[in-house]
Amino acid sequence: MLKLAVLISGGGSNLKALLDATADPEFPSEIVCVGSDTDAPGLAYATAAGIPTFVIRPSDYDSREEWGQLLAAAIQEHGVGTGPNPGLVVSAGLMRILPAGFVRWFSPHLINTHPALLPAFPGAHAVRDALAAGATETGVTVHVIDEGVDTGPVLRQVAVPVRPGDTEDELHERIKREERPLLVATVRNIATGELDLAAVRS
Numbered sequence: 001m002l003k004l005a006v007l008i009s010g011g012g013s014n015l016k017a018l019l020d021a022t023a024d025p026e027f028p029s030e031i032v033c034v035g036s037d038t039d040a041p042g043l044a045y046a047t048a049a050g051i052p053t054f055v056i057r058p059s060d061y062d063s064r065e066e067w068g069q070l071l072a073a074a075i076q077e078h079g080v081g082t083g084p085n086p087g088l089v090v091s092a093g094l095m096r097i098l099p100a101g102f103v104r105w106f107s108p109h110l111i112n113t114h115p116a117l118l119p120a121f122p123g124a125h126a127v128r129d130a131l132a133a134g135a136t137e138t139g140v141t142v143h144v145i146d147e148g149v150d151t152g153p154v155l156r157q158v159a160v161p162v163r164p165g166d167t168e169d170e171l172h173e174r175i176k177r178e179e180r181p182l183l184v185a186t187v188r189n190i191a192t193g194e195l196d197l198a199a200v201r202s
């Protein structure tokens with residue numbers, strides 16, 4: 001059983017998809033904790049499912065590295081990132097760049113979902129940037145997190161067409177409809193060993 005620590009900042013619809021999938025006893029993975037950098041509304045999904053949550057705010061620490069150390073410790077308390085079965089940290093809408101020390105500890109057992117076809121449109125405004133660039137296609141990428149911003153090895157991608165007149169919200173919602181099942185499928189593939197993260201290390 002692959003242990004998951006999920007990190008979020010917002011509404012948590014990707015977290016909800018993972019919670020729904022892992023509620024099935026046949027699913028080869030379980031969520032052991034959900035963390036956030038803020039009082040994310042999506043934490044309520046974890047609480048409702050009886051899964052421990054924690055909030056660790058960067059503003060409470062002198063440096064991003066220090067914040068990362070506390071975040072790592074909170075995750076390790078739940079058995080992720082330690083021992084022979086380190087599990088997996090899933091950044092599912094965490095709107096923070098994880099500091100280098102955190103990445104070095106967990107990677108490659110550390111993945112992110114990003115609403116664009118990387119390497120196109122990295123960063124926090126991927127959907128807006130795709131629209132501004134006049135892209136006719138964008139999508140979603142699940143990738144291993146490395147020390148760069150959205151630069152780690154790509155695991156899975158799905159394309160989503162941009163429709164004429166799309167607003168940022170409309171396009172993002174359409175991307176998220178593809179993103180949720182892609183994230184669940186990627187976690188399943190990692191849990192079963194079909195996807196070997198050690199082999200995709202950059």
Ligand code: GRF
Binds near residue numbers: 008011092113179
């Ligand atoms: C997702 O599209 C994720 O890729 C992006 O923020 C969104 C989070 O959505 N970074 P939700 O909170 O899971 O609904």
